Amino acid sequence: MSSIAFIGGGNMASCIIGGMVANGFDPQKILVGTPSDNTRQRLASSFGVKTFADNHAAVADADVVVLAVKPKMMREVVESLAPALSHQPIIISVAAGIPVAALEQWLDGSMAIVRAMPNTPSMVQSGATGLYTRATLPLEHRQLVDSMFEAIGYICWVEEEALIDAVIAVSGSGPAYFFLVLEAMQKIAQELGLPKQTAEGLCLHTALGASRMAIESGVTAADLRKQVTSPGGTTQAAINSFQQQGLEDMFRQAMTSAVDRAQTMSKDFSS
Numbered sequence: 001m002s003s004i005a006f007i008g009g010g011n012m013a014s015c016i017i018g019g020m021v022a023n024g025f026d027p028q029k030i031l032v033g034t035p036s037d038n039t040r041q042r043l044a045s046s047f048g049v050k051t052f053a054d055n056h057a058a059v060a061d062a063d064v065v066v067l068a069v070k071p072k073m074m075r076e077v078v079e080s081l082a083p084a085l086s087h088q089p090i091i092i093s094v095a096a097g098i099p100v101a102a103l104e105q106w107l108d109g110s111m112a113i114v115r116a117m118p119n120t121p122s123m124v125q126s127g128a129t130g131l132y133t134r135a136t137l138p139l140e141h142r143q144l145v146d147s148m149f150e151a152i153g154y155i156c157w158v159e160e161e162a163l164i165d166a167v168i169a170v171s172g173s174g175p176a177y178f179f180l181v182l183e184a185m186q187k188i189a190q191e192l193g194l195p196k197q198t199a200e201g202l203c204l205h206t207a208l209g210a211s212r213m214a215i216e217s218g219v220t221a222a223d224l225r226k227q228v229t230s231p232g233g234t235t236q237a238a239i240n241s242f243q244q245q246g247l248e249d250m251f252r253q254a255m256t257s258a259v260d261r262a263q264t265m266s267k268d269f270s271s
């Protein structure tokens, strides 16, 4: 089995490691370089992985290196790691907004680089991850990367790096859009007279049920909506109100703003 080193043992690394271990990856083949004693102890006791204070020791024999530090730390961490990567492992960066070209420059080499954009529901193994590489990965390497991220949820590959910015606007920021809708529905459910706990339970389970139905039925969201919208009924009254107030345009503007922000962040790291 391949050995996989994580540089940075924080929230996202913990999610991926937790999912991998739950899906049968050998924890002794997972190596984590991270500076704090507390983080190393937590990872070793929660998952049984090997931990290192020295990043070079963590990556020495790794087939895959996952860069999971904050974007602002990435340049410093990657440049100091580069001399320990002469064995050319696959590099996976989960950092938002750092383009492949910047990583190539900091690594000073010709390693296969994958960008991965997971999201926070990865914490409950219900994430959605967009992946991009311009390297030609051998099939077994591609399958290894797939299995790492499938361990935390749904995955998809995009063909162009620019589309990672769209992934950020859709699934990276997307959980917050649904939280915002839930927040509004829960508040209004209480205004309509339901007790707080009932309002929260109804809204949460409606969101879960709608999502499961859309995933499991294979029917499009548009068709499911039409199926539950009887002419002249209550749902139609609500949907008409959303549409008259320009719901789709509101989402278009919001998600385009997220793409614009992701592009600006990428440019900052490219300069």
Ligand SMILES: NC(=O)c1ccc[n+]([C@@H]2O[C@H](COP(=O)([O-])OP(=O)(O)OC[C@H]3O[C@@H](n4cnc5c(N)ncnc54)[C@H](OP(=O)(O)O)[C@@H]3O)[C@@H](O)[C@H]2O)c1
Residues within 6 Å of the ligand: 007, 008, 009, 010, 011, 012, 013, 033, 034, 035, 036, 037, 039, 040, 055, 067, 068, 069, 070, 071, 073, 077, 094, 095, 096, 117, 118, 119, 120
């Ligand atoms: N959280 C998300 O939902 C999410 C989603 C998509 C992408 N990402 C990306 O994931 C990356 C990590 O985010 P996060 O949320 O996991 O952040 P985080 O919880 O703050 O974790 C960052 C980790 O980096 C470690 N670190 C700091 N300096 C280091 C160094 N010199 N060498 C090795 N490790 C070092 C810290 O180690 P200690 O704990 O040992 O101090 C910390 O555990 C970011 O680039 C972010 O853009 C996160």
